[in-house]
Amino acid sequence: MEKYKVIILEDDENSALKLNLFFQKHNYNVVAICTNPFQAKNKLSITPPDIAIINISKSESDDGVTLAKFVKNKYNIPFIYISDCADDAILEKVAPTQPDAYLIKPLHLPSLHATMQMALFKYKTTKEKTKLLTKPTNTLNIEKLLHSKKHPQRPIVPFGEDYHLDIEICETFYKEKKLKLTKKENAFLQLLVAQPGSVVSFRQAMNYVWKEYGATQNSVRTLVWRLRNKLETDIIKNASGIGYYIEE
Numbered sequence: 001m002e003k004y005k006v007i008i009l010e011d012d013e014n015s016a017l018k019l020n021l022f023f024q025k026h027n028y029n030v031v032a033i034c035t036n037p038f039q040a041k042n043k044l045s046i047t048p049p050d051i052a053i054i055n056i057s058k059s060e061s062d063d064g065v066t067l068a069k070f071v072k073n074k075y076n077i078p079f080i081y082i083s084d085c086a087d088d089a090i091l092e093k094v095a096p097t098q099p100d101a102y103l104i105k106p107l108h109l110p111s112l113h114a115t116m117q118m119a120l121f122k123y124k125t126t127k128e129k130t131k132l133l134t135k136p137t138n139t140l141n142i143e144k145l146l147h148s149k150k151h152p153q154r155p156i157v158p159f160g161e162d163y164h165l166d167i168e169i170c171e172t173f174y175k176e177k178k179l180k181l182t183k184k185e186n187a188f189l190q191l192l193v194a195q196p197g198s199v200v201s202f203r204q205a206m207n208y209v210w211k212e213y214g215a216t217q218n219s220v221r222t223l224v225w226r227l228r229n230k231l232e233t234d235i236i237k238n239a240s241g242i243g244y245y246i247e248e
Contacts, residue, residue: 003027004120005049009067010082011035012055015105019053022109037067048075050123051116056083056094056102068097076241078119082107142208143167145194159193159246160235174232184209185227188220192236197248199239 006028010016016033023030032043040052052071056064064081071079081094084105094102100119103112146167149157156164162175170186172179181189187209191200206215209223224244228236235246 003029004051004116005029005031005047006051006053006116007031007040007043007049008033008053008055009035009037009040009064010053010055011057011060015055018109022113026113037063037070040067041070044071044075049077051077051120052079053112054079054081054099056081056085056090058085058087058090062093065094065097068094068099072097078116078123080112080115080119082112142190142194146190149194157193159196160233162232163235165189165193179230179232181227181230184223185230188223188227192244192246196246199243199245201243205243 006023008016008019008030010019010033020030020033031047031049032040034040034043052067054064054068054071068079068081071077078100081099081102082105083090083102086102086104091102100122101115103115146157146165150167151158151164155168156166156173158164164173165171165186166173167190170183170190172181172186172189188200188205191204191208202217202220205220205223206217209215210219220243224236228234237245237247239245
């Protein structure tokens with residue numbers, strides 16, 4: 001098993017000791033045990049971990065949430081809350097940070113280990129899936145991908161539910177009715193339809209849709225916002241901070 005690095009925010013010395021011993025037994029590398037967010041931020045800058053365990057207490061819940069936001073925004077690694085409290089006020093406060101789990105004390109340590117492994121596997125899989133998406137998109141490859149998905153008798157590529165892309169005229173249809181989309185909007189859909197289930201990165205979209213013209217991530221976001229308003233159903237999904245995709 002790969003030796004993952006873990007950082008712990010836990011102000012209870014006894015709990016921190018138990019976690020440290022358990023993690024070492026299961027081949028984790030505990031890079032730091034911290035009692036406050038300031039200390040944790042310093043340790044993170046020295047040795048970035050693969051996963052963070054963040055204690056949430058009723059009296060100091062803001063500290064844990066602040067650290068979680070910092071971990072998510074700066075390092076984008078999995079993190080798990082542990083707490084002896086699960087009242088609605090705290091859950092409402094922590095939910096927007098989108099933790100990988102929220103576990104209640106007393107902890108069942110084997111369950112914590114299993115939860116961590118699932119979170120790390122999901123993170124690793126997502127990272128590997130998006131690694132290639134930073135490369136510029138080759139127009140010919142997109143055309144080949146679309147042709148490989150073409151209907152046997154018609155020059156169309158079905159996608160979503162009741163949508164299809166006519167690859168001869170580069171137009172999009174919903175229930176056989178043509179949608180009034182711009183060239184850029186249809187081009188962006190080509191990218192999505194050619195790679196269902198895969199994330200189209202901001203860089204891919206900028207290179208393919210705008211080509212020689214300048215564009216930014218905000219240009220892509222604006223394009224997607226307008227496109228979503230014109231589509232009949234919500235088929236374009238977000239991959240936070242990476243790009244967009246449609247499901248297979």
